[in-house]
Each structure stands twice: as structure tokens, then as C-alpha cells.
Amino acid sequence: NAGVTQTPKFRVLKTGQSMTLLCAQDMNHEYMYWYRQDPGMGLRLIHYSVGEGTTAKGEVPDGYNVSRLKKQNFLLGLESAAPSQTSVYFCASSIRTSPRDTQYFGPGTRLTVL
């Protein structure tokens, strides 16, 4: 099992450019999450999905869109990148959405917006 994988690992964008981050999990988990992590901050939830074809907003959803067309994949899109979106992005998955279900994290994507 690869667990949770993320692509790309690093990316540099110019303001206004768009990109998509891909998260894949091979654990057959129902729930998937996208977090961002900024220096000196904990992880903040951007969007999450409770199953294929469903998505919902988290704590900081503005400027991001997501899609869950396949159960194993969760995509995070930036339509018009801004410097404030410079961050490390982590994807996670869990069997269910209850906090009692352990979330497994990917290795992260470091994004810089110039």
C-alpha cells in the first residue's frame, strides 16, 4: 500500500495562474480532506469529501475548488493563484468522517505563488 500520495511535491506559480493538486489513496477510505499549513500555524481544513461525487467547505475554502470524481482521488484546484495561497498543502483520508477515525496524511505539496 502506498497510502496517501500527492502530486506534485513542489510547485511555483505566478499570481493569476491556475493549477490542480492531486491526492490519491489506495486504502478504500470514504473520506478525504485538504488542509493547508502555514508557518507557526496548525493545519487548517480547506475542503473535504464524504464520498465519491460529494464535497463540502472547510474552515478556509475561499479561492479553492475541489472535485471527487473517483473514490480514490481528491483534486484541489486554484483558479487564480494569489501570494496568500503560498503554503504547504496536505491531503488526508479516513475511513469515516468522525474524528475518532484516524486521518492518514500525504507527504505534502509545497506551493509558492510569486
Add this chain to the structure above:
Amino acid sequence: GESVGLHLPTLSVQEGDNSIINCAYSNSASDYFIWYKQESGKGPQFIIDIRSNMDKRQGQRVTVLLNKTVKHLSLQIAATQPGDSAVYFCAGPQVRGSGGGADGLTFGKGTHLIIQP
């Protein structure tokens, strides 16, 4: 909603000593807490969890203590080793209705544990 926070951004300990990392939370109704370890360049990794009906839970070299009276929990690492060097996060349930109604986790800001030889 819930908020969790760590007391110290950095903790330096001697190799072989015990480490204690503290965390406070705000919502007395929170019933579950998790500790994650994040090594440099990696994603957070689950260490141990505790439910609110427990005061203490032990794992391999780690112990989590929960004091519901003062809304405080701590992570104790016995005989700290170089491999324990990481940022440690406590996390609690995000209450539905705050932050967009997510059923996810609220993370503290993390404590960087530094091991001195």
C-alpha cells in the same frame, strides 16, 4: 467551536530525558483528542489518541494525560531519542457549525521538540 493550542512553540530536551508537551482546549464538550507527529518534510503521523472518558492512555514510550477540569492534555515521551525530533500537534474535533460545518479536526499550532545530545 473548538480551539486547541499548545503552550510552547519549542521544547528542547536532553537525549534520554522525558519530554512533556502540553496542549489546552476550549470546548468542554470535546470528547476525543489526538496527538500527531510531523517530521521535517513529511505529513503528520498519528501517535496516540484519548477519549474524554479516560484520564490516561499509554502507548509505546508515549503517554497522554487528559485533565478535563482545566481542559488540558499532555503528551509524555519517555527516554527521548533523536528520532523523536519533530513538531507535535494536538488535535480535537471541529464542532459542526463552526468553520463551515466541517466534521474534521482542529489542530493546535504545534510544538517543535528539539533533542540535544
